[in-house]
Amino acid sequence: LQAIVEICRRVDGIPLALELAASRTATFSPRQIAERLDDQIASLTTGSSIHDPRYRSLDGAVAWSDALLSQAQRDLLAQLTVFPGGFDSETALAVCRSDTTDMLADLKHLTDASMLDVEADPLANRSHGPRFRILQVIRSHASERLDPVTRSEIRRRHARHFRNVAVAMSDADVTLDGHAIERVRRDDANFRDAYEWLAQNEPGSATFEFALVLGNAWYLSGDLAGSVRMLEDATNSSSDIEWSRRGRGHLIAAWPLLLSGEPERASHHLDEAQRCAASSNDPRLAAAAATARAHSVFLGIGDIEQAVPLYEAALAACASADVPTEYMTARLGMGQAVILADRPDGVAAMLDEVEAILRHHPDEGQRAHLCLDRALLAWATDDIDSIASVAEAGRRHAEAAGNAAWAQINLVAAGYGSLLCGDLPDAEIALLRAARWAIDEDNAMQLGVALEGLAAVAALRGAAVSAARLHGAAE
Numbered sequence: 340l341q342a343i344v345e346i347c348r349r350v351d352g353i354p355l356a357l358e359l360a361a362s363r364t365a366t367f368s369p370r371q372i373a374e375r376l377d378d379q380i381a382s383l384t385t386g387s388s389i390h391d392p393r394y395r396s397l398d399g400a401v402a403w404s405d406a407l408l409s410q411a412q413r414d415l416l417a418q419l420t421v422f423p424g425g426f427d428s429e430t431a432l433a434v435c436r437s438d439t440t441d442m443l444a445d446l447k448h449l450t451d452a453s454m455l456d457v458e459a460d461p462l463a464n465r466s467h468g469p470r471f472r473i474l475q476v477i478r479s480h481a482s483e484r485l486d487p488v489t490r491s492e493i494r495r496r497h498a499r500h501f502r503n504v505a506v507a508m509s510d511a512d513v514t515l516d517g518h519a520i521e522r523v524r525r526d527d528a529n530f531r532d533a534y535e536w537l538a539q540n541e542p543g544s545a546t547f548e549f550a551l552v553l554g555n556a557w558y559l560s561g562d563l564a565g566s567v568r569m570l571e572d573a574t575n576s577s578s579d580i581e582w583s584r585r586g587r588g589h590l591i592a593a594w595p596l597l598l599s600g601e602p603e604r605a606s607h608h609l610d611e612a613q614r615c616a617a618s619s620n621d622p623r624l625a626a627a628a629a630t631a632r633a634h635s636v637f638l639g640i641g642d643i644e645q646a647v648p649l650y651e652a653a654l655a656a657c658a659s660a661d662v663p664t665e666y667m668t669a670r671l672g673m674g675q676a677v678i679l680a681d682r683p684d685g686v687a688a689m690l691d692e693v694e695a696i697l698r699h700h701p702d703e704g705q706r707a708h709l710c711l712d713r714a715l716l717a718w719a720t721d722d723i724d725s726i727a728s729v730a731e732a733g734r735r736h737a738e739a740a741g742n743a744a745w746a747q748i749n750l751v752a753a754g755y756g757s758l759l760c761g762d763l764p765d766a767e768i769a770l771l772r773a774a775r776w777a778i779d780e781d782n783a784m785q786l787g788v789a790l791e792g793l794a795a796v797a798a799l800r801g802a803a804v805s806a807a808r809l810h811g812a813a814e
Contacts, residue, residue: 342369349376351456351474407452412445413484416454416473420482421493424528425458425470434497446471454481470525494536501526501533502545505552512623513555513587514664517703520741523556534569538576547577547584555591559704561743561780563595574611586615586624593631598744600783602639609635622660629653630669637672638784643680650676663700667693671708675715683719690716707737707745714752718759726756727765744785747776751789758795767796787813 346369350356363372408416418435419426426434432442449455454477458470473481485493504526508519515523523530530553537546550573558566570592574585589611596605609632616625633649636642650673657666674689693709710733717726733749754769770792777786794809 342373345373346376349373349475351476353474353476356476408448408454409445411441412448413481415442415445416449416477416481417484418489418493419455419471419473420478420485421490421497422473422529423532424526425472426526426529427468427470429468430500430529431471433500434493495540497529498533498536498541501530502537502549505530505556506545506548509552509555512627512662512664513551513591515552515556515559515741517739517741520556520560523553524560524741538572542577544577544580544584547573547580547588551584551588551591554588558591558595559740559742559744561747561776561782563599563781566595567592567599582615582619583621583624586612586619586621586628589615590624590628590631593635597635597639598780598782598784602635605635605639622656623662623665626653626656626660626662627665629656630665630672633669634672637676643676646676647673647680663696664702664705667696667700667702667705668708671705671712674712678712678715678719681719683716686712686716686719703736703740704742704745707733707740707742707749709733710736711745711749711752714749714756718755723756723759726759727753728756730756743776743780744782747773747780747782748785748788750776751785751792754789754792758792758799763796763799766792770796 346360347357350360360372360376367375415431415435419431421434422430428443428446431446436442446455450457450471454473455471456474458472505523508522509515534546534549534553537549550569554566554570554573557563557569570588574580574588574592577585580588589608593605593608593612596602596608609628612624612628612631615621616628629649630653633646633653636649637646650669653669654666654673657663657669670689670693674686677683678686690709690712693705693712697706697709710729714726714730714733717723717729730749730752734746734753737743737745737749750769750773754766754773757763757769758766770789774786774789774793777783777789790809790813794806794813797803797809798806
């Protein structure tokens with residue numbers, strides 16, 4: 340069944356392709372057919388004596404449809420094969436050619452002729468119009484017509500276009516909002532392909548900026564390992580990058596490493612970030628690195644008493660550098676630390692201060708962080724009835740920001756809230772979702788917290804062995 344599903348997906352569900360593939364089951368198993376499809380999709384044939392060549396092979400069917408196109412349409416179709424993922428008309432226009440009227444008419448004709456497929460993406464339809472993709476069968480046929488010189492030029496334009504899109508979505512601190520992260524998700528294949536081409540063919544400061552944006556977007560959306568690989572490759576391979584930008588790369592890399600349970604590697608990147616901040620005399624980078632250092636001591640090694648003075652130093656640096664986002668991160672991190680040190684007095688005032696800053700500097704990610712702190716404070720002050728609702732609000736803010744880590748940890752907090760109220764079914768559902776989410780993201784820190792909650796659920800149900808195993812896994 341798995342092999343059959345794979346065959347159906349790889350021939351894009353085209354009925355003729357499925358029929359031709361099925362005709363080979365007299366000779367090969369479905370698994371063998373799937374393994375042989377890589378370079379043979381378009382050449383699938385049948386031994387039938389049907390006269391019309393359209394029905395004897397998939398290649399014949401594609402060639403027949405192709406012959407009905409104008410030369411300009413065939414050329415456009417060949418150029419569109421540089422997109423490894425979907426694309427909209429605006430992107431096609433930027434990468435392939437500049438005649439807007441003819442381009443739109445030709446895209447419509449290619450869609451009507453079933454040479455392009457329209458992706459079902461309601462969000463994209465509202466923002467940039469319909470998105471298209473080339474069926475694999477068509478790609479194999481059309482790409483052969485693209486001569487090496489044209490292919491190289493189109494690939495260059497594709498890579499530079501997506502680099503420019505990514506860099507334009509960010510600011511000097513590589514801050515990304517939920518819309519930017521959603522765009523990176525939607526065009527993930529295109530962004531990855533563009534970066535790989537640029538890293539090989541046009542390394543330098545512009546490509547490094549591209550790496551910073553993608554690395555941060557992948558970290559925020561949950562691809563922790565991918566984020567670290569990209570940022571470490573970029574910081575190691577680019578020797579001519581100015582100190583403040585290189586430091587920003589090291590700083591971003593520290594966060595996914597911290598969540599992945601690698602505090603020593605995170606600490607190395609923070610050392611490098613602080614060194615770069617000193618070399619460049621960049622107070623914004625220095626403030627951000629100080630905040631991350633405090634967070635790494637608190638969350639990475641659990642030394643709350645050492646973390647508190649580091650947070651105080653970070654707050655002073657953030658105030659001096661006038662970076663409200665980093666200031667809120669430091670203040671909220673310090674709030675968590677003193678709550679967990681069993682010193683909740685004064686935390687409410689800290690959180691109210693952040694609330695006031697958010698009125699002037701709206702930030703969905705910081706709002707999610709604030710909700711988590713309020714849930715923790717409710718736990719510390721025995722206001723257990725409000726934990727789940729506050730944490731659920733935090734999850735919604737995090738999802739609006741596109742921040743997977745904050746969404747997941749608020750879901751954990753909501754599960755703990757249900758647990759403390761005695762609602763074991765709701766607690767188990769939330770904590771299982773959170774644990775699976777953390778596994779998918781390779782988020783070791785938050786996986787441990789979710790497993791601890793599941794251990795408590797098991798214990799309350801009298802499943803002592805399961806509880807012990809879950810505690811061990813959490814440890």
